[in-house]
Structures are given as structure tokens and as C-alpha cells.
Amino acid sequence: QLQLVESGGGLVQAGGSLRLSCAASGRTFGRVAMGWFRQVPGKERDVVAAIDGTGSDTYYADSVKGRFTVSRDNAKNTMSLQMNSLKPEDTAVYYCAVRMYTLLLSPRRNDYTHWGQGTQVTVSS
Numbered sequence: 001q002l003q004l005v006e007s008g009g010g011l012v013q014a015g016g017s018l019r020l021s022c023a024a025s026g027r028t029f030g031r032v033a034m035g036w037f038r039q040v041p042g043k044e045r046d047v048v049a050a051i052d053g054t055g056s057d058t059y060y061a062d063s064v065k066g067r068f069t070v071s072r073d074n075a076k077n078t079m080s081l082q083m084n085s086l087k088p089e090d091t092a093v094y095y096c097a098v099r100m101y102t103l104l105l106s107p108r109r110n111d112y113t114h115w116g117q118g119t120q121v122t123v124s125s
Contacts, residue, residue, distance in 0.1 A: 002026050004096045009119030016123070017079050017084045022076040022096030022116060034072060034079045035059075035112060038092035038121075043097065045109055049081060053103030061107075063089075086123045093118040096112040 008020040020036070029052030039045040049070035050059040058070055067086075072079040079096060097112035099105070106112070 002098065002100075003115035004098060004114060006096045008095045009015040009094060009121045011122045011124065012086055012117075014086060014088055014123055014125050016086050017082070018086065018121060020081040020094055020096075020119060020121070021065045021067075022079040024079075025100065030104055031074055033098065033102055033105040035097045035099070035105065035107075036070060036079075037095045037097060038090075039118075040089065040092045047107045047109065048094065049123060051079065052104040052105040052108055057105055059105055059107050083121070086121075088123045088125045091121060091123050093120050114118065 003026040003104050005023050012018055035054050036048040037045045048061055048064055051070045051072050055072045067084050069082040069112035094114040095118045098114040099111050100113040
């Protein structure tokens with residue numbers, strides 16, 4: 001069974017940086033699309049960034065364009081999210097997700113089949 005584990009969250013001041021990592025284990029899943037989502041209490045889980053199975057195609061939410069960078073290492077079954085120039089509104093629980101059986105990325109939450117437990121990111125003003 002596929003398991004996803006996020007790491008790298010924490011508390012940072014506005015303007016600072018964090019790097020989130022997502023490690024997949026339990027089964028090999030090949031080159032499938034992956035994504036990062038975030039959620040704050042009382043709101044829906046929204047896409048932050050997505051990357052296709054080859055790593056050549058990426059998607060970013062407008063709110064993070066130019067500040068966040070998604071990448072992956074297929075040899076290690078990992079995905080990362082480099083977050084720079086963080087703002088208080090970036091505060092959320094960040095989730096890693098896998099979209100099984102396809103290389104194609106998607107910004108839609110319901111297209112993803114497996115999820116990690118999430119990691120808290122808090123940006124203080």
C-alpha cells in the first residue's frame with residue numbers, strides 16, 4: 001500500500017523560506033503525477049502546485065507563482081516544494097498527493113488518489 005509522508009513544515013517569519021518534502025513508500029508507482037495542496041480550518045483543500053510524472057510540466061496556484069517551486073526525484077520517489085518569500089496567508093496544513101495511473105498533472109483535488117497526513121506551516125508576521 002502506498003504511503004506518503006510529508007516533512008519540513010514549521011514556524012517561519014514572513015519573508016522566510018521553507019522546503020517541504022514528500023517521501024513515498026510501500027509500493028512503486030512509476031512516473032505518476034503528484035501535487036501539493038494546503039488547507040486552513042473551515043476552508044477547502046486547495047492546490048498549491050502540481051507536477052507531472054516526468055517532472056517537465058508544472059502548475060502553480062496564482063497565489064504562489066514566482067515564490068514556490070515544485071520538483072521531484074523519481075529515482076528516490078520524492079517530491080519537494082521550495083517555498084520562498086513566505087507570507088502569513090501561506091499558513092496552512094500542507095498535503096502531498098499522488099494521482100495514480102497517469103502522468104498528467106491536475107489542479108483538481110478530486111483527481112488525486114493518495115494523500116499524506118499533512119505538515120503544518122505557520123508564517124508569522
